Amino acid sequence: MSNVNAMTVDVEEYFQVEAFAKDIPISEWTGYESRLGLQMDKLLQTFADNNVKATFFTLGWIAQNHPDILKRIIAEGHEIASHGFMHQHLSKQNADVFFEDITKAKALIEDITGVEVKGYRAPCFSISADNDWAHDLIAKAGYQYSSSSYPINHDLYGVPNAPKDAYRLSNGLLEIPVTTAKFGNKIYPAGGGGYFRLLPFWLFNYLFNKGQTDRIANFYTHPWEFDPEQPKIESNFKSRFRHHVNQKTALQKLTKLCAKYEWTSMDKAYLSKEHPVLGDWQQVANGQFLTTAV
Numbered sequence: 001m002s003n004v005n006a007m008t009v010d011v012e013e014y015f016q017v018e019a020f021a022k023d024i025p026i027s028e029w030t031g032y033e034s035r036l037g038l039q040m041d042k043l044l045q046t047f048a049d050n051n052v053k054a055t056f057f058t059l060g061w062i063a064q065n066h067p068d069i070l071k072r073i074i075a076e077g078h079e080i081a082s083h084g085f086m087h088q089h090l091s092k093q094n095a096d097v098f099f100e101d102i103t104k105a106k107a108l109i110e111d112i113t114g115v116e117v118k119g120y121r122a123p124c125f126s127i128s129a130d131n132d133w134a135h136d137l138i139a140k141a142g143y144q145y146s147s148s149s150y151p152i153n154h155d156l157y158g159v160p161n162a163p164k165d166a167y168r169l170s171n172g173l174l175e176i177p178v179t180t181a182k183f184g185n186k187i188y189p190a191g192g193g194g195y196f197r198l199l200p201f202w203l204f205n206y207l208f209n210k211g212q213t214d215r216i217a218n219f220y221t222h223p224w225e226f227d228p229e230q231p232k233i234e235s236n237f238k239s240r241f242r243h244h245v246n247q248k249t250a251l252q253k254l255t256k257l258c259a260k261y262e263w264t265s266m267d268k269a270y271l272s273k274e275h276p277v278l279g280d281w282q283q284v285a286n287g288q289f290l291t292t293a294v
Helices: 028-031 035-049 060-065 069-077 095-113 133-141 194-198 201-210 237-244 248-262 268-272 281-285
Strands: 006-012 053-059 081-082 168-171 179-181 187-189 218-221 262-264 277-279
Touching: 006 035, 006 268, 035 248, 053 060, 053 069, 060 069, 060 095, 069 081, 069 095, 081 095, 081 268, 095 133, 133 281, 168 281, 179 201, 194 248, 201 248, 237 262, 277 281
Parallel strands: 006 053, 006 218, 006 262, 053 081, 168 277
Antiparallel strands: 179 187
16 A cells, blocks of 8 residues: 655745746746636645645745635645745855744744644755755744755755655754655656656656655645746746746646545654654765664
C-alpha cells in the first residue's frame, strides 16, 4: 500500500514569481489583473472531487488582498501555512528583514483565519547551504516546520547535498524537503513544479512513484500553473517557457495524480511522526550528517 503523501500549494499571483522578478518590481504588482480567484476555484474543486486535503503556503500579501480566499481554504478543511509576506528571494534579504517578513505574514494569516500557522516555505526554496540564520529565525518566529529545501541542482535554488527525507535540525525545527528520486548516483526532481508540467505524466509518475516508495512524498504546485489564459509577461525566453510550458494540460495531469495517490496536509502527514535530529542547517545542507539516520 502506498503512503499518504502531502499535497502543497504555494499561493502567489503569476506576476509575483521569481522568474519575472527582474521584469516586475513590487511597486507594479497592484497594476496587474488578479487571476487568483479563478485559479483557486479550479484547484479547490479538483481537490474536492478527489478527496484531497492540502497545505496552502500563502503569501502575507495575498492574505492582505484576498482574505476571503484564506477563509475558503480553511472552510474546506485544508491547512493554511506561510510563504512569507512579499515573496522575495532570500539573497535579497538580511536577517532582520527576513524575520520581520515571516513574523508579519504569520500574524496576519492567523488573524484572518483564526487558526495557528504551523508551517513555512521560503520563496523559491531560496535558503542556501551557507545560510546560518534563516532556520533559527523560522523557529524563533513560532513555526513548527519548514519546507524550504529542494535537494537538487537548479539555477534558482537547490541544496543538492542536503537530506532527502524529513529531519529535525538541532534547534528543533522540522525541515521537510521536496521529493526527489535517486537513480544510481544521480538525484532527479520528483516533487512537482515546472517539472510536473514539462514531463509527460507517465514519466513524472514513474519518478514520483520511485521517490515516495520509502517515504512520505512532498508534492508542490502553484495556482497559476493551471491558468493558460493568464496575461503574458514580457521577459526572456527561458523565463516565459519555464512559466507557461504545458499549462493547458496541467490540470488534467494534476487530476490524474490526485486520483492515483492518497493525499493529506503537511501537518497531518509529518508532525505526528518521529524524525531524526541531524544537526545545524549548514551541516546538513552540506551533507555533513549520518546517512544511516535518514
